[in-house]
Amino acid sequence: MSTLWKRAVASLRPAADDAPFVDHAPGMTIKQVIRRFWPQLRPLRLWLVLGLGVLLAAPAIEVVEIMLFQRLVDDVLVPADLQPLLTLALLYVGLNVMSAVISGFDDYLSTWVSQRFLVRLRTDVFRHVLSLPLHVHECRRLGDVMSRMTSDVAAVESFMIAQLTEGLGSVIRLTFYVGALFYLQWELALASMIVVPVFWWVSTHFARFVKDVSRERRRRSGSLSAVTEENLSNGPLVQAYNREEDAVAKYHRQNEAIAGAALASSRVRAVFLPLVDLAELVGTLIVIALGVWALATDRLSLGGLLAFLTLLAQCYRPIRDLADLLPGLYSATAGIERIVELMDEPAPVDRPDATPLTNPRGALSLQSVSVRYPHTKTDALDCVDLEIAPGEVVAVIGPSGAGKSTLVRLLTRHVDPSHGRIRIDEHDLRDVTLGSLRESVTVVLQETLLLDASIRENIAFARPSASLDDIQDAARAADADEFIRLLPDGYDTRVGQRGRSLSGGQRQRVAMARALLRDTPVLVLDEPTTGLDSATSRRVLQPLRTAVDGRTIVIVTHDPIAIEFADRVIRLDHGHVVPEGHSPLEPLVAAPPWPTESPQPI
Numbered sequence: 001m002s003t004l005w006k007r008a009v010a011s012l013r014p015a016a017d018d019a020p021f022v023d024h025a026p027g028m029t030i031k032q033v034i035r036r037f038w039p040q041l042r043p044l045r046l047w048l049v050l051g052l053g054v055l056l057a058a059p060a061i062e063v064v065e066i067m068l069f070q071r072l073v074d075d076v077l078v079p080a081d082l083q084p085l086l087t088l089a090l091l092y093v094g095l096n097v098m099s100a101v102i103s104g105f106d107d108y109l110s111t112w113v114s115q116r117f118l119v120r121l122r123t124d125v126f127r128h129v130l131s132l133p134l135h136v137h138e139c140r141r142l143g144d145v146m147s148r149m150t151s152d153v154a155a156v157e158s159f160m161i162a163q164l165t166e167g168l169g170s171v172i173r174l175t176f177y178v179g180a181l182f183y184l185q186w187e188l189a190l191a192s193m194i195v196v197p198v199f200w201w202v203s204t205h206f207a208r209f210v211k212d213v214s215r216e217r218r219r220r221s222g223s224l225s226a227v228t229e230e231n232l233s234n235g236p237l238v239q240a241y242n243r244e245e246d247a248v249a250k251y252h253r254q255n256e257a258i259a260g261a262a263l264a265s266s267r268v269r270a271v272f273l274p275l276v277d278l279a280e281l282v283g284t285l286i287v288i289a290l291g292v293w294a295l296a297t298d299r300l301s302l303g304g305l306l307a308f309l310t311l312l313a314q315c316y317r318p319i320r321d322l323a324d325l326l327p328g329l330y331s332a333t334a335g336i337e338r339i340v341e342l343m344d345e346p347a348p349v350d351r352p353d354a355t356p357l358t359n360p361r362g363a364l365s366l367q368s369v370s371v372r373y374p375h376t377k378t379d380a381l382d383c384v385d386l387e388i389a390p391g392e393v394v395a396v397i398g399p400s401g402a403g404k405s406t407l408v409r410l411l412t413r414h415v416d417p418s419h420g421r422i423r424i425d426e427h428d429l430r431d432v433t434l435g436s437l438r439e440s441v442t443v444v445l446q447e448t449l450l451l452d453a454s455i456r457e458n459i460a461f462a463r464p465s466a467s468l469d470d471i472q473d474a475a476r477a478a479d480a481d482e483f484i485r486l487l488p489d490g491y492d493t494r495v496g497q498r499g500r501s502l503s504g505g506q507r508q509r510v511a512m513a514r515a516l517l518r519d520t521p522v523l524v525l526d527e528p529t530t531g532l533d534s535a536t537s538r539r540v541l542q543p544l545r546t547a548v549d550g551r552t553i554v555i556v557t558h559d560p561i562a563i564e565f566a567d568r569v570i571r572l573d574h575g576h577v578v579p580e581g582h583s584p585l586e587p588l589v590a591a592p593p594w595p596t597e598s599p600q601p602i
Contacts, residue, residue: 151221
């Protein structure tokens with residue numbers, strides 16, 4: 001048995017997984033799971049109490065029906081007397097109807113409770129994931145996150161409602177059945193309980209393996225989703241570099257690993273589950289042998305023996321269910337651990353005394369601000385002091401890794417400073433509500449993100465209540481109206497996933513129109529001209545001359561053309577602001593675009 005166990009566990013460690021896509025989540029005990037998710041279930045506790053009442057009624061009716069079977073045998077069949085049959089038949093019919101009503105109500109109630117819990121939990125997880133800072137999303141694979149938000153969330157519902165309710169129902173049924181067995185013949189009842197230790201031994205040993213294999217299957221499912229999403233979303237890149245077979249090989253390895261984990265589980269079940277059947281058979285044979293003795297000594301009637309055997313068969317079912325419950329709980333725990341790991345990622349929240357930001361002018365101030373991301377050894381920004389006046393256009397330049405993107409994230413609290421403070425109009429950003437802050441600061445991201453919707457819907461994303469005239473005005477201000485009207489359906493033209501049906505410059509101008517429609521006092525442009533030629537860059541940035549008068553604008557850029565539109569240039573280098581005595585434009589314009597000497601052989 002131990003050899004089979006070692007082989008099964010070893011099969012979960014395939015050599016192909018030397019660089020896993022998704023790591024295992026930290027382990028949790030069953031007690032920790034219940035403590036973690038009970039608050040989400042507490043609002044439904046009255047319905048749970050009602051469900052408990054239904055759980056009590058169902059086995060009580062079953063026991064009464066079996067006891068009536070004893071009367072049917074002893075009072076009708078053995079003496080061949082039809083007189084009691086009508087009464088017993090009416091009782092059977094009444095109990096059957098009552099059982100059907102209770103069963104239907106129980107099914108509807110349990111489904112209603114589980115779906116209410118699942119809807120609330122899914123919404124909470126989705127809200128939390130959307131609120132996570134950008135650097136957290138950058139460290140996680142999208143496919144794995146989606147796997148956690150679907151199948152792993154369902155595992156929480158399965159654990160907290162379906163499996164715990166099933167376990168409680170099995171205990172209740174077992175209590176009724178065992179009580180009836182002892183009522184009929186206590187000596188036979190004691191003999192029939194000999195199989196309980198066997199059931200428990202099998203379940204505990206099997207559950208340990210199920211916990212390992214379930215964790216591996218959950219992790220592999222996340223890896224499979226990650227591989228799928230990564231390769232499909234980058235399909236043009238995979239095809240351009242002729243890497244289709246490599247992508248298929250990665251996909252195949254993850255599927256093989258999932259299949260291997262399932263086969264390992266099947267091999268163990270093939271050994272352990274027959275032990276359960278054997279124990280049940282031995283227990284039944286012992287009861288039959290002792291039942292013959294009880295009949296011979298008049299300790300039990302024929303009807304009583306038949307009723308006892310019927311109850312025993314019913315009794316073994318909840319015992320088997322309880323034996324299967326522990327492995328089932330461990331299997332669900334493997335998914336729950338992945339959800340908890342995701343939910344434990346810290347997200348920015350409002351202070352209890354935070355107040356809304358009203359009528360901001362757009363003055364920005366950084367005072368000795370330092371930022372260090374989790375699991376890093378150096379600061380992304382180190383003691384940065386910066387003042388930006390209302391209505392000023394500032395260009396922030398510097399090499400990659402200088403801290404420019406971190407500066408952008410600070411202004412919308414996608415990251416909070418480790419030290420120092422950031423002010424907007426003399427208000428510390430942490431003293432104002434997050435929602436009101438982000439309503440005052442618009443960011444045009446370096447990666448132009450568009451929805452798979454019409455151009456009108458993409459621009460109106462900034463202000464859903466905007467009229468078509470407002471949308472068109474914003475498009476004209478962003479120099480986008482002309483090309484939009486030339487599209488097949490004008491403003492109703494769908495742009496495709498991530499706006500792939502548009503050119504890079506068109507996407508940038510739609511994004512600029514969206515930002516202008518929002519009309520906030522602070523506008524942040526993160527590398528707005530990346531990948532654009534000089535003419536297109538000027539067309540994208542031209543609205544800064546006319547449409548954004550009075551707004552505070554921060555342009556994060558490497559592009560000298562973007563600097564032309566700025567009132568002032570601030571240079572970052574290794575997380576520090578370079579003093580004004582150094583020329584900020586020098587690293588951008590001094591280096592020639594091509595090597596002036598022939599390259600030397602390597």
